[in-house]
Amino acid sequence: MSNLRSDVSDWWTTEIIDMVPGQIRFRGHPIQDLIGNVTFPQMIWLMTRGALPTDAQSKLLECALVAAVDHGPQAPSIATARMAVTCGLGLNGAMASAVNMLDDVHGGAGEQAVELYSWIDDAVQGGQDLAAATAEMIDLWQSKHTKFVPGFGHRFHKPEDPRAPRLLGLVDEAAKNGVVSGRFAEIGRSLQTTLNSRKGKAVPMNIDGATAVIYAELGFAGPLARGLFCLSRSVGVIAHAWEQMEQGGRNKGPTPPAYRWSYKGPNPI
């Protein structure tokens, strides 16, 4: 930085990017060396982690990014994006209203699952048996938070979410090749076994649970698991918002206009 330095500059200190007129470096790499030479997932890793990943690490991250792009136009986030463009918003605004909704209940499960997995991993690293640690940490989660165990259960995909076994299989392969340890895949499966047995029926590992295995294996912190889910789902947001733009419509509501709401308050008309 050849610019004026002061407490004002220090207020915006970063290790991510450096710039002078005509030059840009990300994490120390000149931008022109990155363009055309690193993949988009490698760039995502570099920006969020500070150094470039191996090809194998990057490939596994890519699987998680590909898997979570969309779950249909009636997910609240995607529905919002589609309604947004009919209200006059561009794709930036549609993304904003939609991605905002990927909060604790809708998009935070990945972050929470990474946290739960790490509790179990810490216990196992400390010498506890995996099954016992799993049972204990489920109880702890439910007493501390809610009955919902993050990453498991799906109201639509029963008995199995098709994304989970595919992603776990790719983690197994990566573990076999020494890319990751495989510990978090084991933890995920242990949770599955315990929850199935407690419920007496299949409680499928969902997309958040499966991608959280990958994020945990690759060393991503919980908040980044949420962030990368948002990035992945943004692809679906853009695709649906654009499709809606082409379909047209003005002020599209959630149901066809002929259906109105049910009023249950005082003094109905």
Next chain:
Amino acid sequence: MSNLRSDVSDWWTTEIIDMVPGQIRFRGHPIQDLIGNVTFPQMIWLMTRGALPTDAQSKLLECALVAAVDHGPQAPSIATARMAVTCGLGLNGAMASAVNMLDDVHGGAGEQAVELYSWIDDAVQGGQDLAAATAEMIDLWQSKHTKFVPGFGHRFHKPEDPRAPRLLGLVDEAAKNGVVSGRFAEIGRSLQTTLNSRKGKAVPMNIDGATAVIYAELGFAGPLARGLFCLSRSVGVIAHAWEQMEQGGRNKGPTPPAYRWSYKGPNPI
């Protein structure tokens, strides 16, 4: 879809995704066949365009996605993301507040540049000379919109934005290999020449102008150019928001607290 079909279902018609319990298809491709087999840029293309790209097309798209991830913590979008996490927002909320700001002035230039390029291309396809078409369409743009020609000029990177020549070089290579026509790279250079000459100084093609060349070469519509810029810049948003989370802070303002604003209204204290 094996579910209840009706006007309610038709209200949310899509060609992007199909689902039954246990199965998900994107544009007709089972999700498990995509995970591990297509890259993230290929998936982005499939979702927004309807079919998979060639490897070479996907690689060129990837260059645009890599190039635009960040321009520093003091861009209004990134500054907002960093402030947002100190207000208590998760990465989804920080992304929302930040990406929203990539509007006409901050993130819409790519969309506008694609539009301007297509005006010139239409004129050239219709038989007009490139230099004449360029001059005419700059005039038309300025009379219809503002004096700002989208995709050109940078208040910081003078005389050249380091991303532009690198990206144009990769388009040239792709054109030589028959991946793209190269027409829009020519149009971009023609704009550059005309603007330099009109201004009597270098008016550097900026990141929006250079990525718009790629988006136009690859056949992306203008609104998608904006959407994909937002997706790319979201990577920087996530990286900076996460760095700020780790740095800490509460209710971080734009300047160090010792600096306050200048009050110029009535009855000052």
Next chain:
Amino acid sequence: MSNLRSDVSDWWTTEIIDMVPGQIRFRGHPIQDLIGNVTFPQMIWLMTRGALPTDAQSKLLECALVAAVDHGPQAPSIATARMAVTCGLGLNGAMASAVNMLDDVHGGAGEQAVELYSWIDDAVQGGQDLAAATAEMIDLWQSKHTKFVPGFGHRFHKPEDPRAPRLLGLVDEAAKNGVVSGRFAEIGRSLQTTLNSRKGKAVPMNIDGATAVIYAELGFAGPLARGLFCLSRSVGVIAHAWEQMEQGGRNKGPTPPAYRWSYKGPNPI
């Protein structure tokens, strides 16, 4: 401001608020003199316009603010707010995703109507006949923008939006009392007459058209008409989001879960 003054402070120059430790002034008025002594609409006026309104002006503004709070849970903005809280967002986040959607098509009509009214007013002030100016400016609007004349037409309230005659009646009363000129109520009615006659049926003045009459009569600029509509509608956003919080639900979609979407793409399941 007794603080450090510099170019950094000047970057955030304002005429709205002044502060030193223990003292706050808005537009020159100490905060403790405002609290308990001015109404909320007076405060809104003071903040946006720079000086306090008369009681009568404030009362008329209040009518516009009261009238536009809500139009039901299936407006895209309100539906978004209700879905948002089931995704885990607090009321700030629900407001953000919802208010964002009050863009050109959904919430911008008030701003546009103020602009159209001012075109007609300028023509009339310049000597043109009201009916002729109305006809000319409708044509100009439609050629410059779209066929939709802002502030008129409603797909639900036919033949009349109940809010419009009530608001116009209050403007008439204010005009009779010399609070406003009444010119914009005349312009609104002239638009109504012309549009009814052109369409051969009632084209009801809607809430945007009616509140725009008030905003124009009171001298609010177009962008503020949009902003104040957003403020008013935020009341409905908060009420609905809170009602949904109490109703509960997780990841509420736009339709009951039994209804899925219609897939019209390749290779259906």
Next chain:
Amino acid sequence: MSNLRSDVSDWWTTEIIDMVPGQIRFRGHPIQDLIGNVTFPQMIWLMTRGALPTDAQSKLLECALVAAVDHGPQAPSIATARMAVTCGLGLNGAMASAVNMLDDVHGGAGEQAVELYSWIDDAVQGGQDLAAATAEMIDLWQSKHTKFVPGFGHRFHKPEDPRAPRLLGLVDEAAKNGVVSGRFAEIGRSLQTTLNSRKGKAVPMNIDGATAVIYAELGFAGPLARGLFCLSRSVGVIAHAWEQMEQGGRNKGPTPPAYRWSYKGPNPI
């Protein structure tokens, strides 16, 4: 509702609004009876609480709404709004990006303070001494959440936030007149005394603490305290965004362009 009724309508059940073509009722009141007859604060109360307040209740609510409109252009929310309009957003978008940031740390303190006050109130109603209940609940809050006691402490207004004593005085007056019980004003003062004594210096009750006294006295639930704070602060957001629109600027960053950030990462330029 004379429309088609079904499970689709029931999905959007509300007690807030009823409509048929030409008629709108809020909480059972025809809209034309409300416009011109109720104040904006009364309308806010009606919408969020279900019935109209007394004049005295409405006046006290109005004090809280007036008090919290703004705290200067360098609050992260307001700074964001000002930057947003220079990126091309309208006032709806500026409000969205800004209000989103009023999360747990920036705008959630009012909600949290209502919760803390109610803990103390429950203990006192159950027979505990006020001072003891205060001390115990501060400890509980700090062990359950963070060291920050919501509603108290201000990094700028020392030793006193000018809004707090004024608002408490108005609550006292309302209590004397039987409008409210005054219990929460006592609780607020008890917290103040305890915190001052623990810290050995003045820990001023801030705007969140003072408005939370009013919201609690008037029976508003915690989440509504946050929502109404957002509504109030939206006035400042609109005023500042509009002032910035008139000042102009493109892509305004947080500091003057001559100041850049400090880069502390690897391989600096």
